[in-house]
Amino acid sequence: MTELDTALLAAIADQSDDRDATIAFITEHPEPAHAEHLASAHLADRLGAAGFRVERGIAGMPTAFRAEIDGAGPGRTVGVIAVYDAVSAQLPDGTTAPIHSCGHGPQSAGVVGAALALAAQREHWDGRLVVVGCPADEIHSPGTREHGSGKGATARAGVWDDIDVALYPHPEFFDTIWTASLWMRRETAVISGGRTLRADTDPAPIAALRELAALSADSDPGRVMIETAVLDGDVEEGAGLTMTIRLLLFAETEAELESSSAAVRARFAGAEWTAGAAISAIRYDADVAATVADAFRAAGRDPVLDPEPLPFATDFGDVTQRVPAALVGVGRDGGWGFHTDRGAHEFAGDDGRRIASDIAGVIALAVPRLSRRAD
DSSP, X not given: OOHHHHHHXXXXXXXXXXXXXXXXXXXXXXXXTTOOHHHHHXXXXXXXXXXXXXXXXXXXXXXXXXXXXXXXXXXXXXXXXXEOOOEEEEOTTSOEEEEOOSSHHHHHHHHHHHHHHHHHTGGGOOSEEEEEEXXXXXXXXXXXXXXXXXXXXXXXXXXXTTOSEEEEEEEESSOEEOOOOOEEEEEEEEEEEEOOOOTTOOOHHHHHHHHHHHHHHHSOTTTEEEEEEEEEEOSSTTOEEEEEEEEEEEESSHHHHHHHHHHHHTTSTTOEEXXXXXXXXXXXXXXXXXXXXXXXXXXXXXXXXXXXXXXXXXXXXXXXXTSXXXXXXXXXXXXXXXXXXXXXXXXXXXXXXXXXXXXXXXXXHXXXXXXXXXX
């Protein structure tokens, strides 16, 4: 551990009240994808008050921001992602409500905590730190379905083009730097037809409903996920009837994703299909991972260096296609109840406050190591 490591960890310990207040604010103001106005403003304001140059509304997203600060001398630029949207939770009565059950309060508080500690010690490290506030992390949120994911949008808009290394920390079951994830794409089918009251006629939307049930029965639900299915129509003979199916397709490679898409589409004759942008699998960078692993060890933690691949997709994959990067899991024994009432309680309580401190420590120690490393 270096003198700077010690100073950064001391600064993180000293700011616990501010960090806890940020968790409380985010938790008490749950906002869904692309509507995180209060959360975005709160985080950007905290960074601006610490001397960061803040640009709001980046990449065409009103609730995205970029905040940057320089160290003492020339070096590399390290970007760190903060996320702050709430889960659009499905309630027992069929309605949805924004609830922070994915850890974005502690995640964003931890990232901002690391940034504030680094700002306080900026005379002792070189390079530049950029915090990128990304809305719309949650795949299923209506805002993400309509407007796309935040990290993907920043990648397409060139936000990462002047950044040398990207980090995305998130609460996890164990400490690690993830090596692989899945590709993903959302595909929507609309099957149109007419209502009939006759038993000897098979309208296309009804046939599609049966085919959807068959697809569910003979597909891996981790690779072909039925997100929504709605049969809707008038009640009179010959009146309009439609079946709308929204699927999430997952695959290990882009070619496998295309093959899966073709196979699924072939099952629904006459459907009109639309597709969202594909989310790339993460691109692993061994050098960045080794440096982050050293930061873990300096923080007194022992990361798993050969984890099983993530069994899902993250739009951070799009960022990793633009810049060397690391998807950083900061763990807790026993894990988390992601997207459940239990998880909401964990992230809002003592466990959430501890993981925010842990995230802040690992990221604060990683940034100077990455920003000073020679190309």
